[in-house]
Amino acid sequence: MADSDDLFIREDPIFVQKELLEINHLPDEGRIVGRDEELRNLANAVNPAIFGQSPSNVLIYGKTGTGKSLCAKHVSHRLIDTAEEENVEADFAYVDCAQDSTETQAVQTIASSLNDPTETDIKIPDKGIATSTYYKRLWDILDRRFDVVLVILDEIDKLADDDILMQLSRAGEAGKVDNCKIGVIGISNKIKYKEQQLNERVKSSLCEREFVFPPYDGTQLNDIMSARKDAFRDGVLQDGVIPKAAALAAREHGDARQAIDILRYAGEIAQSRGATEVTEEFVVDARERAETDRFRELIRGSTPHSRYVLQALTILSLNDDDQEGYRTTRIYDIYQEVCRQEGSDSLSLRRVRDLLKEHAFLDITKQTRHSGGSAEGSYTNHQLLEDPEVVREVLADTVE
Numbered sequence: 001m002a003d004s005d006d007l008f009i010r011e012d013p014i015f016v017q018k019e020l021l022e023i024n025h026l027p028d029e030g031r032i033v034g035r036d037e038e039l040r041n042l043a044n045a046v047n048p049a050i051f052g053q054s055p056s057n058v059l060i061y062g063k064t065g066t067g068k069s070l071c072a073k074h075v076s077h078r079l080i081d082t083a084e085e086e087n088v089e090a091d092f093a094y095v096d097c098a099q100d101s102t103e104t105q106a107v108q109t110i111a112s113s114l115n116d117p118t119e120t121d122i123k124i125p126d127k128g129i130a131t132s133t134y135y136k137r138l139w140d141i142l143d144r145r146f147d148v149v150l151v152i153l154d155e156i157d158k159l160a161d162d163d164i165l166m167q168l169s170r171a172g173e174a175g176k177v178d179n180c181k182i183g184v185i186g187i188s189n190k191i192k193y194k195e196q197q198l199n200e201r202v203k204s205s206l207c208e209r210e211f212v213f214p215p216y217d218g219t220q221l222n223d224i225m226s227a228r229k230d231a232f233r234d235g236v237l238q239d240g241v242i243p244k245a246a247a248l249a250a251r252e253h254g255d256a257r258q259a260i261d262i263l264r265y266a267g268e269i270a271q272s273r274g275a276t277e278v279t280e281e282f283v284v285d286a287r288e289r290a291e292t293d294r295f296r297e298l299i300r301g302s303t304p305h306s307r308y309v310l311q312a313l314t315i316l317s318l319n320d321d322d323q324e325g326y327r328t329t330r331i332y333d334i335y336q337e338v339c340r341q342e343g344s345d346s347l348s349l350r351r352v353r354d355l356l357k358e359h360a361f362l363d364i365t366k367q368t369r370h371s372g373g374s375a376e377g378s379y380t381n382h383q384l385l386e387d388p389e390v391v392r393e394v395l396a397d398t399v400e
């Protein structure tokens, strides 16, 4: 039998700091590229916090992988440091609303992340106390510990309702907190979030500033990846790899997460094939893996009706391969059938049209406007951008 020297590789031949390419890695300032204006805008909105005044509430929109969460977290970290220099006590809480979608879960997460029980003697149990008690304890923590806090609500559209937004945006004026100022940074990739999910009162206080983050172009993606080159061992990454990955990712979605995934996968593929260099040839397979991952994540995060609409389009695409795509009304007919099978009431045609727009915004589908001539008026066709067989598999895998 081979001794352990032959059986194991003692040193990773490809990566030296693979964590730079891992999903949850938060890059430091030097590695954040192409978002100067967005960072400045965000900093500007929350700037009053440095003087102990109320920061503006902000909503950030943009497609997936455009750096929304990264910039929100980065500005919040910087705010805390700068506030400290000014003798202002500041902190921020980050809530992933896809995980903490109920009001109770969200308030619990905020309170426990801002608490320091050794200082306040306040306990924030995981569960078992009323929502109103969580709020009372949160207000108490805020007043005892801070002059100002930011609350980042990522995927804010996943909140079951807007009760927590109402509470946070009105805490000061309702007299819940005496001194501490609260700023909310909401993040969403739903273009119609504000119109569809917020009541007027919340809308007016939550949306003081709004920013849209555009997709990255090839040069920006190239720079983002180049800034993490030191994930690889010296000399392992061939020169053409990053430009090629950047060109592919820019052509598709301008998504930095996907670009970084391509780079990591290219390294992993090299590893699994026993190669000593990462070559351009691995980028093609890596792109395919990253694309399926991206798609899977988007579907996993979508609501049941959003999936039913996609299922309807998939059924049409599998049954007759019409290169022109399918009209909204045809999709709607099949969608109603899917709802019947799922035992769910169907949404209105208008809502389905909005859901189709969301799919197009996230590059799951492509929409094209057609003029049907004087008799018909104009109409919209929809097409899947991904192979319908793949979509069917992903949809089947993500049934709740």
Ligand SMILES: Nc1ncnc2c1ncn2[C@@H]1O[C@H](COP(=O)(O)OP(=O)(O)OP(=O)(O)O)[C@@H](O)[C@H]1O
Residues within 6 Å of the ligand: 022, 023, 024, 025, 026, 027, 031, 032, 033, 034, 035, 062, 063, 064, 065, 066, 067, 068, 069, 070, 071, 188, 189, 224, 256, 257, 260
């Ligand atoms: N400008 C940038 N410079 C460096 N890395 C970036 C930049 N923008 C995004 N990234 C990286 O890309 C990944 C996705 O970024 P982020 O999570 O901020 O995107 P997002 O817009 O919030 O996406 P989603 O809507 O899917 O949550 C992260 O790993 C992040 O570090």
